[in-house]
Amino acid sequence: GDSVTQMEGPVTLSEEAFLTINCTYTATGYPSLFWYVQYPGEGLQLLLKATKADDKGSNKGFEATYRKETTSFHLEKGSVQVSDSAVYFCALSYTGRRALTFGSGTRLQVQP
Amino acid sequence: DTAVSQTPKYLVTQMGNDKSIKCEQNLGHDTMYWYKQDSKKFLKIMFSYNNKELIINETVPNRFSPKSPDKAHLNLHINSLELGDSAVYFCASSQPGQIYGYTFGSGTRLTVV
Numbered sequence: 610g611d612s613v614t615q616m617e618g619p620v621t622l623s624e625e626a627f628l629t630i631n632c633t634y635t636a637t638g639y640p641s642l643f644w645y646v647q648y649p650g651e652g653l654q655l656l657l658k659a660t661k662a663d664d665k666g667s668n669k670g671f672e673a674t675y676r677k678e679t680t681s682f683h684l685e686k687g688s689v690q691v692s693d694s695a696v697y698f699c700a701l702s703y704t705g706r707r708a709l710t711f712g713s714g715t716r717l718q719v720q721p
Numbered sequence: 722d723t724a725v726s727q728t729p730k731y732l733v734t735q736m737g738n739d740k741s742i743k744c745e746q747n748l749g750h751d752t753m754y755w756y757k758q759d760s761k762k763f764l765k766i767m768f769s770y771n772n773k774e775l776i777i778n779e780t781v782p783n784r785f786s787p788k789s790p791d792k793a794h795l796n797l798h799i800n801s802l803e804l805g806d807s808a809v810y811f812c813a814s815s816q817p818g819q820i821y822g823y824t825f826g827s828g829t830r831l832t833v834v
Contacts, residue, residue: 652827696762708754708766708777
């Protein structure tokens, strides 16, 4: 079956540091890939997505590229802010036809 | 307007009680889901309905029963609550064929004491 593996957290960074959160996946077909963010006490929000190989999703300074050859979708941001502190989830699915399969989440803590 | 709304936001109840969580979406989506998020933040699919028809029923105790009176609503009823049911439950919706992803409700934090 499909699965998503994320790096364990927490990831602790100073403000303006570079962020990478690793995500790799195993899939039987050709899924769409997503990053969701969960701020403290809130629900999940879609951060960015990519629907096919070599697509780059981007939003709010975050980027991730769908790499079929390495089955990866790593999340990056050049300069994090305290307000980016949250839990980040990598996920896959098939254009809304099935439930999302989530990774275990990575908590990011950004210190001033 | 809230796209996916869940009620209640918080629910504290005693072991053995029966409780329901309601979910409504106004996006016109055909598919709705219930996810459970445990204390370690891991998210796992419980149920999925497409146009009122159950299409995903993961390994969940039969004390959990989803009900979809119409495609805009998916409620979750839990019988004989146990301590291990304490979690955050998220409702979500999606539209097959669309690439916009899934829209989540804000969650219901269930605490069983």
